[in-house]
Amino acid sequence: MNWIYWILGGLNVVMWGTIAIIFTGKAAQIGKLYQTEDKLKDEPPLISVVIAAKNEQKALERCVESLIKQTYTRLEIILVNDRSEDETANIMQRLSDMYPNVNGLDITELPDNWMGKSHALFQGSKRANGEWLLFTDADILFHPECLSKAVVYSQTHQLDHLTLIPEFQGPEVFSKWYGAFIFMSAASFGMLWKVKDPKASQSFGIGAFNLVKREVYEGIGTHEGFSYISTDDFTLGKLIKQAGYRQDVLFGTKMLGVWNWYESLPQLIGSVEKSVFRYPNALMTTTSSLLTMIYPWFGLFMGPPSARILCAISLLFVFWLYYVYSRHSGSGAWYGIAHPIIGMCLIIGGQRGAFRASTRGGMTWRGTTYDRRNLKS
Incomplete structure (x- = not known):
């Protein structure tokens, strides 16, 4: 069972670490x-x-x-x-x-x-x-x-x-x-x-x-x-x-x-439905959010110590990414702490969007339902 924790922790370190290193060197070019x-x-x-x-x-x-x-x-x-x-x-x-x-x-x-x-x-x-x-x-x-x-x-x-x-x-x-x-x-x-x-x-x-x-x-x-x-x-x-x-x-x-891009958490979750209104996309969103945005936090308290360390390292890279971004964008340097919350919003919004689109026959946005058979995201 320990090998699962090592793989998940290692994948997060590789993904977040690689992009953090690249973005640190390239962000100023924007x-x-x-x-x-x-x-x-x-x-x-x-x-x-x-x-x-x-x-x-x-x-x-x-x-x-x-x-x-x-x-x-x-x-x-x-x-x-x-x-x-x-x-x-x-x-x-x-x-x-x-x-x-x-x-x-x-x-x-x-x-x-x-x-x-x-x-x-x-x-x-x-x-x-x-x-x-x-x-x-x-x-x-x-x-x-x-x-x-x-x-x-x-x-x-x-x-x-x-x-x-x-x-x-x-x-x-x-x-x-x-x-x-x-x-x-x-x-x-x-x-x-x-x-x-x-x-x-x-x-x-x-x-x-x-x-x-x-x-x-x-x-x-x-x-x-x-x-x-x-x-x-x-x-x-x-x-x-x-x-x-x-x-x-x-x-x-x-x-x-x-x-005030979105005035409440329900509005924010609802916005995800605009792009994720099919079950394959909802499944992909859910899987990626769970493994890369939420798991590292739980991984701090699960599995062998070495796997927990990997999760901690990946989270440090996440925090660093938000910090680098804040230096250029004016956002909060500490916003990385909300990373798993946003992951949960993506999961809930994606699953709800796919369910509603399947039951209503389309994606509903700002009071209008659009036929999902022809609609693209």
Whole structure:
């Protein structure tokens, strides 16, 4: 029986140790937007900010106000009300009346084979006049210099697409833990420092900030080309890179924040269902979470002393990964302590998502059920 403990402990040491060593040496190669000068050399291009809002009465006004305060002047803001049932439509109308560069669009029906957010962003893009499109979310807060720096960086590096890893703000600690896990994993295991390399296959896209040239967006077929994929933001980045366009990802530390990504633990668990709604994926999520996120903690108290030491070493590597990530992202250096909690959330969310999708015939997200037979994650 002891050999099982040794194998599990050893596998965790190898996996977490390898990625911790690699990420420690490479993390600094992912740039930080705030370190960019915001002095534009040429006439700044018009940017069309497109925001899809579904029941966002708590966040929308705060987001728009942060955009209005941008030092970047050539800006239009297109708000798309995606079948909201709260005061979102009224807030949009009030903001449109207050600011001449803010326009609102109401959507009352969702066509077949469309995700709600993708459809809303697509409709908003058709109203846009900008040379660049910025797809973002209603719960995002922008530092006044964010867009100026983003445009300067994109022009300097001749980019077609720029995406930013946001900071996670607000009082909800579960959101901060989850955000740190998601983007620490993406940055390290996904080797995001390679995204800028045209020859590398790595790509990325984040719903908080996807700045893309209009001609590039149209060149990959717009959101129509991936209308029924739940991970629309990541897919956008993937298609842009695969088409041969230049792309980069930066830390948005001090420049871009998400306010209360999820306001409660049930919301966080429910978000997992958006990506894990089939039993094979749920089984994979459960297995990997149990073996690599939860077992090392229990392994501290199980098996022979040598196997316990292996688990302790693997946890030290996990803590170090979160620490390195925090040095660049602005997250908490101690967030590694929540690693097994996030693992449990992934397991519960994945299993519940697969069960609900099988009983309802589809994945339910923000009040809409999508047919899982055609839906992709």
